[in-house]
Amino acid sequence: MKLHYLKYLITLLSITLLMSNDTYAETNQKQSELKIYQNDVFQETFLLLDINKLDKAIGKIDIIDEDGYKLRYRQRDLEGVIDSVTRHTLDEHHGDGEDYPLWREYLRRPHPSLQTLRHFLEQAAQEFGVPVTILEAIAQVETNWTQIGPSIDRGWGIMHLVQNHYADTLGEAATRLNLDTQVLKDDARQNIRGAAALLAHYAGDDPLPRLEDWFEALKQFSGLVNDELREMQALRYYDIIKTGSQSHTLWGETLILESHPNVSLTPERINRARRSSRSTDYAPAISNLTTCNYSSRSSRTIDTWVNHWIGTGTYAGTISWFHNCNAKVSSHFVIRASDGEITQIVQVKNIAWHAGVWDYNKRSIGVEHEVTLANPDTWTTQMLEASANMARYFTDKYGIPRTHSTTPGILGHNEIKSTACPGTFPWDIWMNYLNQEENYAWHGNGSIISYHGRLLPKNAGADWPYGITKDVVQLHPSDDKPVGFFQWQINEDGCSRLMLDAPYLPPNEKEVDITMGRWDTRDHDITFSNITLPFILGETNTPFTLSNENWFVVKVAFNNSLKQKTRLGAICTDALPTTASYNPGGDNALIMKDGYKWNGNASVISHLFRHLRDQVVDSLDWPYGAFRDIILVAPSEEKPMVFFQWQSDAICPQLILDAPDLISDLERQVDVQVKAWDVPNDEAVVYNDKTLPLTIDSTNPKDGSWNVIQIKFRHAISESVSIEAICPLL
Structure with missing residues (x-):
C-alpha cells in the first residue's frame, strides 16, 4: 500500500519538476497582472475560460507510464481566480472552511488531460469489466472529469467516492485495491480504478450485457442517503448516457460525450425513480x-x-x-x-x-x-x-x-x-x-371553431356562425397583460386558415405572441414572437399538416396591458398566411399569473348541437362540444389551469367538473371561477378549495346563457390526465 502511494508521489513530483522555469516565470508575471482585476472581472474571466487572460502558456508535461503510454498533465495558473472565489472562507456547508484550501490545493496540481483521463477510464473498464460509457457518465455528472474534493457530501476525486456518516465507498474502493484512501483522493487513475472495482462488485457475478442492466449497481455506487435519491442519481447518469453532453474543463479543454439514444430504461423504473x-x-x-x-x-x-x-x-x-x-x-x-x-x-x-x-x-x-x-x-x-x-x-x-x-x-x-x-x-x-414578470391574466375565454358546423343548416340559431367558422374572446381593461385562447378544428374546404385580430385596438396595442400546437400535446408547440395583428395561420407558415378534423390550439398573448374593453377574434379565411418565422416551443409564454401553466385548452360546450341528441351522428368527436368536453393535462412543475366555455339551457342547466383518472385527492383540489361570458373577472362566482368532482350552476338561468369557467389546480399534476366537463343529464 505504501509503495503505491510513494510511486504516485514520485510521479507527481516528476511532473512538477519538469515544468519549465520559463513557464513558471510567465505564471508569476501573470499572477501579478491578475491582481489588478476586481472580483467581477475575475468571475467573468472564470466563466468564459479565457485562456489568454488566465495564462498565456499552459504548463504541461508528457511522461511515459509503465505500459509505454504517453500521459499528459496540464497545469494552469488558476491562483488568482480561485482565490477570488475561495479566499478566507468559513462556510458551514464545507467543513467550517477546511474544504476550500483543499480545493485550491487540488486545482494547483498538474491535472491529467482529457486524453489521459480517457486512457485511465478505458484501462479501468477493461480491468474490471465495466462499460467505459458508464464510467464516463459518472465522471461527468459528479465532477466534470475533475480530480477534486471534498464535495458537499464528502465525496472525493473524479468519480466522487464518498466517506461520510452514511456511506463509505471511498473506504470500500481502497480496500478492494489494497491502497490507502489518500491515494484515491489524490490520484485520478486510482480513483477511477476504485470506482470500477466497486461497480463490478455491486454488479455481481451475472453478466450485464446491456448498459441498462447496470442501473441497480449505479444506485448502490452513488453513496446517497436513501433509495429515492440513489434512484434519482442513477437516472441522471442514464440521462447523460442517452443524450450525451458537452462542457469545458478548468484546463481549457472541451469535454464531449457521445449520445446513446437507444438506451432506454423501462417506464416502471423511470416512474419509480421519479415518483x-x-x-x-x-x-x-x-x-x-x-x-x-x-x-x-x-x-x-x-x-x-x-x-x-x-x-x-x-x-x-x-x-x-x-x-x-x-x-x-x-x-x-x-x-x-x-x-x-x-x-x-x-x-x-x-x-x-x-x-x-x-x-x-x-x-x-x-x-x-x-x-x-x-x-x-x-x-x-x-x-x-x-x-x-x-x-x-x-x-x-x-x-x-x-x-x-x-x-x-x-x-x-x-x-x-x-x-x-x-x-x-x-x-x-x-x-x-x-x-421580467409575465402576468398574463385570464379573461374568461375558451373559444372554439368546430367542424361540427357542417351538420347544421345556415343561420341555425342566434349564435350562428360563432363556434363554427369564427369566434370571439371578450377582453377587459386590466394592469395585467391579456391572453386569449382558441381551439380550432381544420376543415380543408372552408377553414384551413385562421385569421386572428383585435380590430378595435390601435396598431400600437396589437403586438402579441402567438403560440400554436396540437390539441393533445404541448411537445410540438411553436411561437411567433412580437408580431402585430392581424395575423393569419396556415400550412405555409407553420410546420403542421392541416388536414380535415385535426384539432389545434392557439394562444394569443398581448405584450401590453389593455386600457379599454375590446374583443379578440378568430375567423376562417381564404387569405394567404402571414409571412413570419416561428420558434419551437411555447414555454416562455405559457406561464400565467401566480405561476399557473396553460395546457393548450379552449374547450366549449354549446347547445347549438343539442337538438341532435337523439340522432346518430357520424363524427368521432360526438358528443364532445355539445354535451361534454375534455382537456388533456400533462405532468409539469407548474400548477395547471384549464378553461371551459359553457352554454346552459334546460338540457344542461348544470355542469359536472371532474378528473376521473386523477388518483391523488391532493392533486384534485381546485379553485374554480364561473362568470358570464362578457363580464370582468371580479364578477365571477368563486368555488375555493374544492375537490373534484364538482357540480357548478350557471350564472344566468336563461336558456342559451354563456358561462366561462376557470379551473385552477392547487397543486402540480404528477401524471397525464383528462379534465372533463359533463352535462348531468347526458
Whole structure:
C-alpha cells in the first residue's frame, strides 16, 4: 500500500519538476497582472475560460507510464481566480472552511488531460469489466472529469467516492485495491480504478450485457442517503448516457460525450425513480423534507432571500447531505442545473441552517444552486429561470424587496459572511429574470371553431356562425397583460386558415405572441414572437399538416396591458398566411399569473348541437362540444389551469367538473371561477378549495346563457390526465 502511494508521489513530483522555469516565470508575471482585476472581472474571466487572460502558456508535461503510454498533465495558473472565489472562507456547508484550501490545493496540481483521463477510464473498464460509457457518465455528472474534493457530501476525486456518516465507498474502493484512501483522493487513475472495482462488485457475478442492466449497481455506487435519491442519481447518469453532453474543463479543454439514444430504461423504473410529492409551499417544487437540520420559525418575519451554490458535488448529493442529521446544515430549496428541477428540503415556516449567521437564518429563505467550481458552465438558463420564478413568487408573497445587496432584500451568501458562496453567480442575468414578470391574466375565454358546423343548416340559431367558422374572446381593461385562447378544428374546404385580430385596438396595442400546437400535446408547440395583428395561420407558415378534423390550439398573448374593453377574434379565411418565422416551443409564454401553466385548452360546450341528441351522428368527436368536453393535462412543475366555455339551457342547466383518472385527492383540489361570458373577472362566482368532482350552476338561468369557467389546480399534476366537463343529464 505504501509503495503505491510513494510511486504516485514520485510521479507527481516528476511532473512538477519538469515544468519549465520559463513557464513558471510567465505564471508569476501573470499572477501579478491578475491582481489588478476586481472580483467581477475575475468571475467573468472564470466563466468564459479565457485562456489568454488566465495564462498565456499552459504548463504541461508528457511522461511515459509503465505500459509505454504517453500521459499528459496540464497545469494552469488558476491562483488568482480561485482565490477570488475561495479566499478566507468559513462556510458551514464545507467543513467550517477546511474544504476550500483543499480545493485550491487540488486545482494547483498538474491535472491529467482529457486524453489521459480517457486512457485511465478505458484501462479501468477493461480491468474490471465495466462499460467505459458508464464510467464516463459518472465522471461527468459528479465532477466534470475533475480530480477534486471534498464535495458537499464528502465525496472525493473524479468519480466522487464518498466517506461520510452514511456511506463509505471511498473506504470500500481502497480496500478492494489494497491502497490507502489518500491515494484515491489524490490520484485520478486510482480513483477511477476504485470506482470500477466497486461497480463490478455491486454488479455481481451475472453478466450485464446491456448498459441498462447496470442501473441497480449505479444506485448502490452513488453513496446517497436513501433509495429515492440513489434512484434519482442513477437516472441522471442514464440521462447523460442517452443524450450525451458537452462542457469545458478548468484546463481549457472541451469535454464531449457521445449520445446513446437507444438506451432506454423501462417506464416502471423511470416512474419509480421519479415518483414524488409536490411542495405545499411552492407547487413547482418536489417535496423531500428532512427530519432534522432546521429550527421552528415561529412568528418571525421573512424579509430576505439568500442565493447559494453547492461548490462541489451534485443536486442529489446536496439533498442527501441535508438529510444527514450529523451535517447540521440545510437550505429550503435545491435547484438542479440540467433542467431547473427544484426540491424542497425545509418548509418555509421553519428556519433552514444555511447562512451561518442566526440573525439571517431566522429571517430568510435559502436556496442552493447546483453549480460547482469544477464546472463553470452550469449556470444554465433553465436553473436561473426556475430560481428567479421561485424568488418572484416568494418576494410577492412575503413582500421581500427585489433589490440586490440589501436587507430586507436579496443577498448572496458572501454578503452575509466571509465565504466563497455563491461563487460566480450571474447576478445581472438572474435579476433580469426576476424582474421580467409575465402576468398574463385570464379573461374568461375558451373559444372554439368546430367542424361540427357542417351538420347544421345556415343561420341555425342566434349564435350562428360563432363556434363554427369564427369566434370571439371578450377582453377587459386590466394592469395585467391579456391572453386569449382558441381551439380550432381544420376543415380543408372552408377553414384551413385562421385569421386572428383585435380590430378595435390601435396598431400600437396589437403586438402579441402567438403560440400554436396540437390539441393533445404541448411537445410540438411553436411561437411567433412580437408580431402585430392581424395575423393569419396556415400550412405555409407553420410546420403542421392541416388536414380535415385535426384539432389545434392557439394562444394569443398581448405584450401590453389593455386600457379599454375590446374583443379578440378568430375567423376562417381564404387569405394567404402571414409571412413570419416561428420558434419551437411555447414555454416562455405559457406561464400565467401566480405561476399557473396553460395546457393548450379552449374547450366549449354549446347547445347549438343539442337538438341532435337523439340522432346518430357520424363524427368521432360526438358528443364532445355539445354535451361534454375534455382537456388533456400533462405532468409539469407548474400548477395547471384549464378553461371551459359553457352554454346552459334546460338540457344542461348544470355542469359536472371532474378528473376521473386523477388518483391523488391532493392533486384534485381546485379553485374554480364561473362568470358570464362578457363580464370582468371580479364578477365571477368563486368555488375555493374544492375537490373534484364538482357540480357548478350557471350564472344566468336563461336558456342559451354563456358561462366561462376557470379551473385552477392547487397543486402540480404528477401524471397525464383528462379534465372533463359533463352535462348531468347526458
